[in-house]
Amino acid sequence: MQIDILFGTESGNSEMVAEDIASAIAEAGDVTVRDMAGVDPADLVPSTFYLVVCSTYGDGQLPEGAVPFFRALGQQTPDLSGVRYAMYGLGDSDYVYSYSEGSEIIDRALTQRGAERVGEYGRHDAAEEEDPSVLGVAWAQGVLANAQILHA
Numbered sequence: 001m002q003i004d005i006l007f008g009t010e011s012g013n014s015e016m017v018a019e020d021i022a023s024a025i026a027e028a029g030d031v032t033v034r035d036m037a038g039v040d041p042a043d044l045v046p047s048t049f050y051l052v053v054c055s056t057y058g059d060g061q062l063p064e065g066a067v068p069f070f071r072a073l074g075q076q077t078p079d080l081s082g083v084r085y086a087m088y089g090l091g092d093s094d095y096v097y098s099y100s101e102g103s104e105i106i107d108r109a110l111t112q113r114g115a116e117r118v119g120e121y122g123r124h125d126a127a128e129e130e131d132p133s134v135l136g137v138a139w140a141q142g143v144l145a146n147a148q149i150l151h152a
């Protein structure tokens with residue numbers, strides 16, 4: 001199955017995580033990594049499974065790279081029925097009132113357009129010690145195994 005990893009980043013962490021996930025799951029099928037900044041949400045299709053990796057900036061805002069994608073979701077209102085995705089948010093719980101909100105903004109916008117979120121909502125907290133890629137790879141492998149896209 002085609003797996004498309006979409007990252008939304010401001011300072012590069014989400015891109016690094018997306019690339020590391022792609023390397024780890026390369027045997028699952030055709031895996032691509034794309035910056036959300038260059039993705040038209042109207043082009044998302046049910047035959048592809050999407051892994052979305054997105055950080056939070058400002059105070060609960062989208063990272064710069066995710067803004068055009070979010071705007072296009074609101075302006076074009078594409079019908080994303082049948083599209084399945086899983087979400088991994090990067091954030092920092094020191095931002096007590098806006099922890100991981102950027103990914104949640106994208107998550108809400110996708111479900112409002114009819115897409116279906118699948119599996120565990122992954123999160124990396126920069127206030128903790130864990131490596132975002134190690135957690136992200138384990139998250140992706142779990143999601144893909146549960147969705148029977150990747151065999152554990």
Ligand SMILES: Cc1cc2nc3c(=O)[nH]c(=O)nc-3n(C[C@H](O)[C@H](O)[C@H](O)COP(=O)(O)O)c2cc1C
Nearest residue numbers: 009010011012013014055056060091092095099100
């Ligand atoms: C200026 C700034 C603002 C941030 N604001 C938030 C925030 O509101 N909520 C949150 O959960 N994390 C916040 N973070 C943490 C980032 O989401 C975290 O460092 C993440 O790993 C960055 O990923 P990126 O490099 O892909 O953008 C902020 C980080 C910076 C530097």
